Amino acid sequence: MIVRIRSRDGLERVSVPHPSATISDFKALIESQLQVPIHAQTISLNQNLLLAKTQDQIDSLNISSPPSTPLHTLGIVHGSVIFLYYEGERTIPPPACLTPAGSFGKKMTMDDLIAKQMRVSRQETPHCDSVSFDRSAASVFQSYVNETLAFAVKRCGFMYGRVVDGEKKVMVDVIYEPPQQGTEREVLLMRDEEEERKVDAICTGLGMKKVGFIFTQAIGRSDGYTMSDRETLMAAQMHADSGIEEWVTAIVKLEVNEDGGADVHFEAFQMSDICIRLFKEGWFVTEIEEGADPKVSRMKDNVVVGVKDTKEVDNDFFLVLVKIFDHQCSLLTIFPVENRITTNTLRALKSHLDKTRSLPYVKRISDFHFLLFLAHYLDVNADIPTLASCVLGQTTVPEGYVLLIDSLASQS
Numbered sequence: 001m002i003v004r005i006r007s008r009d010g011l012e013r014v015s016v017p018h019p020s021a022t023i024s025d026f027k028a029l030i031e032s033q034l035q036v037p038i039h040a041q042t043i044s045l046n047q048n049l050l051l052a053k054t055q056d057q058i059d060s061l062n063i064s065s066p067p068s069t070p071l072h073t074l075g076i077v078h079g080s081v082i083f084l085y086y087e088g089e090r091t092i093p094p095p096a097c098l099t100p101a102g103s104f105g106k107k108m109t110m111d112d113l114i115a116k117q118m119r120v121s122r123q124e125t126p127h128c129d130s131v132s133f134d135r136s137a138a139s140v141f142q143s144y145v146n147e148t149l150a151f152a153v154k155r156c157g158f159m160y161g162r163v164v165d166g167e168k169k170v171m172v173d174v175i176y177e178p179p180q181q182g183t184e185r186e187v188l189l190m191r192d193e194e195e196e197r198k199v200d201a202i203c204t205g206l207g208m209k210k211v212g213f214i215f216t217q218a219i220g221r222s223d224g225y226t227m228s229d230r231e232t233l234m235a236a237q238m239h240a241d242s243g244i245e246e247w248v249t250a251i252v253k254l255e256v257n258e259d260g261g262a263d264v265h266f267e268a269f270q271m272s273d274i275c276i277r278l279f280k281e282g283w284f285v286t287e288i289e290e291g292a293d294p295k296v297s298r299m300k301d302n303v304v305v306g307v308k309d310t311k312e313v314d315n316d317f318f319l320v321l322v323k324i325f326d327h328q329c330s331l332l333t334i335f336p337v338e339n340r341i342t343t344n345t346l347r348a349l350k351s352h353l354d355k356t357r358s359l360p361y362v363k364r365i366s367d368f369h370f371l372l373f374l375a376h377y378l379d380v381n382a383d384i385p386t387l388a389s390c391v392l393g394q395t396t397v398p399e400g401y402v403l404l405i406d407s408l409a410s411q412s
Contacts, residue, residue, distance in 0.1 A: 001078035003071075005034065006307050007086065008050065010119050016071070024067035026076075035090045042085040045074070047307045049083040058085055083307070118283065118303040120313055123272035123320045128163070128246040131170040131212070131268045132325040136333040141175045142252050142264045144340065145216045151254050153182035156189070156215035160199075160208045160368075163246050170211050170248050173329040174203060174368045179339045184218040186230050195338075198375040198384065202368060205388025206331075212248035213238040219254055225315060226267070227251070228294035232315045233286060236279040239271045247271075248322055268322040275318035278303070330394070332356070332363070335370035344373055346412035353409050361402055366391045377408055 001019060003026070005012045014029050021029075027038045042049065044061045052058045065074060076082065145155050160174040176199050179190040203209065213235065227235065235249040248268055255265040278284060278299070285298040292298070296312040305313055335352050336344050349370075356364040365371065365387060375384050383401070390397050 003076060004079065004081045005030065005084050006047070006050065006081055007084040008121075010304055011081075019072060021071050022067060023063065023065060023069050023071065023074075026071055027067075030084065034084075036084065036086045037088075040086045040088055044083045044085075045076075047083055049085050050307050052085070118274070118278065118301075120274055120278075120303050120305045120317055122317055123274065126270040126320040126322050127168065128170050128248060128270065128322060129168045130323040130325055131172060131248045131250070132327045133250075133266070134161075134171075134173045134329045134331070134333075135326050136328065136331075137173060137175050138266065138326070140333045140337060141177075141214065142216075142266075144337065145252065146254075146264055148341065149182075151216065151219045153184060154187040154216055154218055155182050156180060156187050156213065158199075158210055159212035159214055159248065159250065160203045161211050162208060163211060163244075168246065170246055171327065171329075172211060172248075173208060173331060174206075175214060176368075176372075177337055177339050182218075185228075187215065187234075195372075198372060198380050201380050201384050202371045202375060202388050205385045206368070206392050209244075210242065211244065211246065212250060214250040214252065217251060217253040225295040226319060227269075227315045229288055229292065229297050229315065230294070232271075232275075232297050232318060233279075233284060233288075235269075236271050236275050236284070236318070240276050240279045266324055268324050270320045270322055272318050272320050330366065331391075332367040333369070335367045335373065337369050338372055346408060349373060349405075350409040350412045353406070361397045362390050362394055365397065365405070366394075374405065374408075378404070 001016050003014050003016055005014055012034060014026070014033050016026065016029060018025070023043075027041055027043070030036055030041060030043075031038050042058055042062045044063055046061050049058065049061045052061060063074065071077075141155075141157060145151055149155060155177070157175040157177040159172045160176060161170060161172040163170055176196075178196065179192055181188045181190065200210075215231065215234070217231075231251075239247045239249065248270060251267045251269075253265055253267075254262040257263045283299045283301065283303070285300055288298075293312075296314055297318070299311045299313065302309040302311055303313060304310075305317065334355065336342065336348050338344060352367070352370055353364060365374075371384065371387060371391070374387070378384055378387075387397070387401060389395075
C-alpha cells in the first residue's frame with residue numbers, strides 16, 4: 001500500500017509492502033525511502049504537528065502506541081496521510097524522469113506531480129537588514145498625500161539611493177513620482193520612458209540607483225490586512241522587474257493614535273523569495289475580479305500552504321518585515337515635485353534660485369527635482385552628468401552652466 005507523508009517539505013509517499021506492517025516497520029521505511037533517520041522522526045495523525053512551536057507540543061502529538069502496533073489498527077490504510085516532523089536537514093531525491101505517453105502528451109509519476117507543487121511558507125529573514133529614509137524626502141512625499149490628497153487616493157513613487165556594502169542596509173535619498181492616476185483602491189502608472197531615462201541619468205551621476213517602490217493606502221480601504229491583492233501584485237512585479245535582491249517596498253498610511261487622532265505611519269517590507277518566484281513563473285491570477293477578498297492573492301494552480309492545498313494565499317505570507325531608520329542626506333528638497341497637480345514652469349526655476357540666493361551655487365542646484373526639471377532643457381548625456389558630478393562632489397559649477405541656468409530662469 002501507499003501511505004502519503006506530509007512534512008515541512010510538502011507531500012511525499014512511502015511504499016509499505018505488507019498490510020501487517022507495524023509502526024516500527026513504518027519508521028524504518030521512512031528512513032530508507034525518505035532519508036529521515038528513525039531517531040529524528042515524530043509521526044502523527046494530527047496535522048497540528050506541523051504547526052507545533054515547542055518540543056512539548058511536538059511530543060504530545062506523537063503517536064504513542066507501542067512500536068509493535070500494526071498500522072491498520074490505527075486506521076492507517078492505503079492512501080492515508082501521516083504527518084511527519086523531523087529535526088535537521090536532508091536531501092530530497094529528484095523526481096522521476098518524464099516518459100512519452102503517446103500523442104496526448106507525457107506520462108507523469110506521482111513524484112512528478114508532487115514536485116510540481118509549490119510550497120508557500122513565511123520567510124523570516126529579509127535580504128536587507130534595514131532601510132533608512134532621508135527625512136526631507138519622506139516628509140515631502142507624505143505631506144503631499146496628507147495635506148493635498150488627504151489620503152483619499154493612492155499615490156506611489158520609486159525610491160533611489162544606495163545599498164551600503166557589507167551592511168545589507170538600504171539608504172533612500174530620493175523619491176521620484178512618475179505620472180499616475182490614483183483612486184481609493186489602485187494607482188495607474190502612466191510611465192514616461194524618456195523622463196525615467198533622465199531620472200536614471202541624474203541618480204547615476206549622484207551615485208544612486210533604484211532601490212525600492214513606495215505607495216500610500218487610502219483611508220477608505222478596509223482594515224485587517226497589511227497589503228491588498230492589488231498591492232501585492234504590483235509590489236511583486238516591481239520587485240521582480242528590479243533584479244535587485246535588496247529591493248524594498250514601503251507603505252505610507254494613516255493610523256489612529258492613542259488620543260484618537262491620526263498619525264502618518266511608514267512600514268517597509270521585502271516581498272519573499274517564493275512570492276517573486278511565483279510571480280516570475282506566472283502563478284498569480286493577474287485579473288482581479290470585482291468583490292474578490294483583498295486579503296488573499298489567487299493562484300492559477302494549487303500551492304501548498306502549511307498542510308493545505310489551496311489557490312488562495314494570505315498576502316501576509318509574502319511579506320518580510322524590514323526595520324526602518326531615518327537620516328539626512330546633503331540634497332535639498334525644496335523644488336516643486338514633478339507630475340503633481342500643479343505643473344512646473346520656468347517661474348519655479350526662478351523662484352527656487354531666488355530662495356536659495358544666499359547659498360553657494362552648487363548647493364542651490366543640489367536638489368533632485370530641480371535637476372530633473374533642468375534635464376528637460378539640457379543634454380541628458382552631457383550636461384546633466386556634469387552637473388550631477390558637481391553636486392556629488394560639492395565642487396564649483398562651471399561658469400557656463402551658471403549662465404545657462406540663470407538665463408533659463410530669467411525667461412519666466
